[in-house]
Amino acid sequence: MxxxxxxxxxxxxxxxxxxxxxxxxxxxxxxxxxxxxxxxxxxxxxxxxxxxxxxxxxxxxxxxxxxxxxxxxxxxxxxxxxxxxxxxSLVALQQLAHAYRKQLRTRIIGVTGSNGKTTTKDMIASLLGTVYRVQKTEGNLNNHIGVPLTLLRLKEETEYAVVEMGMSGFGEIELLSTLAEPDVAIITNIGESHLQELGSREGIATAKFEIVKGLQRDGLFIYHGDEPLLQARVQRSSLSHIQTFGMEPTNDYYPLDIRVQADGTAFTVNRWSDETFHMPLLGRHHVMNALAAIAVARFASVDVAHMKEGFLRLSVTKMRTEVIKRPDGVTIINDAYNASPTSMRAALELLGQLTGYRKKIAIVGDMLELGEQEITFHEQIGEMIDPQKIDYVLTYGERAKAIAEQASKRFSKGHVRSYHDKVELATDLQKIAEAGDIILLKASRGMRLEEIISLLNK
Structure with missing residues (x-):
């Protein structure tokens, strides 16, 4: 510090x-x-x-x-x-952080994106931490105050720092990138979060792409190569060191095989087809985050054996597909830290893919900051939930009613319910859930859906 x-x-x-x-x-x-x-x-x-x-x-x-x-x-x-x-005083805090960063020999990894930036930050820190002295953004200190505090907490002997960068409007990521001057800049993806402020996915892409503003002259830019909005901006840029990750084989890093298992997700990567990576996180979507982390690890000359070790000992920030095994035999996937249409679909697809459970129950709440199309986005979520893969859908919040209205058209009567009271929802959930069942919690942060877990214990 x-x-x-x-x-x-x-x-x-x-x-x-x-x-x-x-x-x-x-x-x-x-x-x-x-x-x-x-x-x-x-x-x-x-x-x-x-x-x-x-x-x-x-x-x-x-x-x-x-x-x-x-x-x-x-x-x-x-x-x-x-x-x-x-x-x-705020500008002074930022100036102090920037000056301190320039005095350090620490290499900075900057991470932004609509979804997955915190999990990607945790993965990068875990992989690099097998070889180097590493620090990372604590909690959610990723804004115009949090990033300066993160920089000022760096120890002088720290070799790599993984700095998460969040935003709600134009110009914010540029400020954070300029303060941190990252050696590597990453965009995990472009989703729908902050549509209310930025107007369109194009606007979101523009705002996220600001992370390259402070990138070191010889720095590396890593991005989700399947995203056309990012491809177009990269083509117009003067960036010289670029790597991509994604599902398509046109990327520098892409998965050859993905297997969601009871204790996590296993996958192989094109660079090492005979090596299987395993991480204690559920879901195919986390493999995209893992590929970005692998790209950073290779930049830092971390070998495959240490990468595999880093994934195995991965500890992610709470409420990101956090698996909770209850004494009553019910399993809960607490993914209630935040939600957008992209991450909501991924979470519901994950729940549908899981096997070995008696019943699968989705508890989903409002997705916030989606602008004029918010009801349409919720309706689309309701339309994609498969009654052949998920048994119950319980929604919480005014916007999430649209999810229930669409899902109820295909589910058996009583298997889709809408609530505005968490106590009532938790009471009904206790009547539905039994040993051997699995429950997913997913909503935007403002809904505080994780409170249902404590209500189940009363």
Missing amino acids: LTRSLADVQMMIPGSMIDERYASVMIHGVSTDTRTIERGNLYVPLKGATFNGHQFVKEAFDKGAVAALWSKHEPNAPTDVPLIFVED
Whole structure:
């Protein structure tokens, strides 16, 4: 993590000022939240529509901060503590992170995409971690605040850092890429997330492609080669080092065989037809993420044996096809972290492919931020659910009613139900589910569908 004197920090933030009395004060790490601040931290007070972190500077010092930033336009600056005066505390945080990144020898892997970026981040870190000292984005710190904090948490001895980059509008990925200056930039895919803000899949592709803006001059760009929207943008670019992954044999990396098994997914890759990779994740769609991770591992000269080891010991961020074995004999696939039409279809197809279970129950909730076509997208999900492969469909939320309306046209009476109350849904689910059954949970983050798991325990 960032360990510097205030004089060093002042040099890293253009236009900032400090009282020379405090120039030798050493800071160890950076925090923007007094609830989690640690002794020795530099506190960065951020300002939003409904909060102002400058009001908590005294509290930050009381909890162990040794210095703080202070925006010059904020009144009543304390006079008895070490402060660095800056024009804007958020911009200063970003400038500090960028300056620190340029001082490090760490190689940065930047990952974005509509779906799968967190799982891909976890895979890359696991594969590289078999050989190198690696850090990765913690939790979901992937925005204009989270990425700077991720960079500032890097240890000086870290050899590779895997940095997830998220966005909701144009210009955001460009900012993050420019801050991180990745050695490798990856786009996992182009889906429908953020259609409400970006208007079309073309707009989403344009926004995601911004990740190349900060790519090192000799850096490697890895992308989903089956996506025409990305192909077109690559052709118009001046990128010199490019690799692709996908299902089609025109890609640099593509699967020869995929087998979804009870304990995970096994697959082979064109580069090594006699080697089988196995990962403790369920679903063919995760193989695309794995191919991107393999491309990065080869860039870093990780051999096949270490790649296989990395997949076997893979630990992914919670609520990404997380398998939960309940004491009552019911299995739950908790994939409730987020959802788009692309990832919803993949999850339902996975549930349909699984064998060895008495009943298969899909619990699906609203997919958010889909714009004017949101009901159409939900209807299309309802139309694709196969009653020959899935036994029950329980929906939660106003938009998800459209899933139920379409699915009920083909399912037996009572096997498709729509809810607006999680307690009622969980109560009915307990009557349906028995030992040997499997349940899928899938919805956008705002629906908090995972709460149904705790309700089942009551």
